[in-house]
Every structure is written in structure tokens, then in C-alpha cells.
Amino acid sequence: MEIWINPACSKCRSAVGLLDAEGAEYTVRRYLEDVPSEDEIRDVLDRLGLEPWDITRTQEAAAKELGLKEWARDDSSRDRWIAALAEHPKLIQRPIITADDGSAVVARTEDAVRDALARK
Secondary structure, three states: OEEEEOOOOHHHHHHHHHHHHOOOOOEEEEOOOOOOOHHHHHHHHHHHOOOHHHHEOOOOHHHHHHOHHHOOOOHHHHHHHHHHHHHOHHHEOOOEEEOOOOOEEEOOOHHHHHHHHHOO
């Protein structure tokens, strides 16, 4: 499995700590440095079963500058949202764990991390 993290994020550190405590094998992706491509974001969204606006941190400065709260949330706007996430990775909700079974979870809670661990 892989976990997308921002090391400055307490939720990310908690998720990594739980993975370590459970002896999980995983790869860390510091997604602010190793920025996911639009295709990678599409893949993760498919795995999550979510839309790009569902994993967007709308309180970030970049979101406010872009006016994301005003953007349409429909199929015709999906690519615009994905492009914004790829261009401004800080907008991506974190941490995200992609499990070996092809699924993914936004692992902001201990229960979500445990859900990902159960999917190994």
C-alpha cells in the first residue's frame, strides 16, 4: 500500500504511526514534493469512489485565491478540479492510503486507517 502524506500534518503522522504499530508494509509518498499527475489523481478518485471536490481542502489559501467554493461541482467541471489539484497539491485532502486490493481511503481517522489495513 501507499500513503500520501504531508509530514507537517498531524493526521498524517498519526496514520503513519498506526501503520507502523500494526507492522504494515507501505510506501510513503510526500505528495507535495512528488506531485501526483492528473491521471494519478483520477485513479485515486476512482479508487476512493469520490469526486475531486470531495477531497479538496477548500480552506487553503490557494483554494480561496482560485475561488473554488464558487466552482461548479458537476461532470463538466471535473477536469478543471483535477487540474487544480495537480497544480496545487496542497489542496489535496490527506492522508490518502491506496490499498493493495485496488481501493483507497482518506485516512483522517484511526478507523479509516484500520479499514485500509483490513484491505491489504
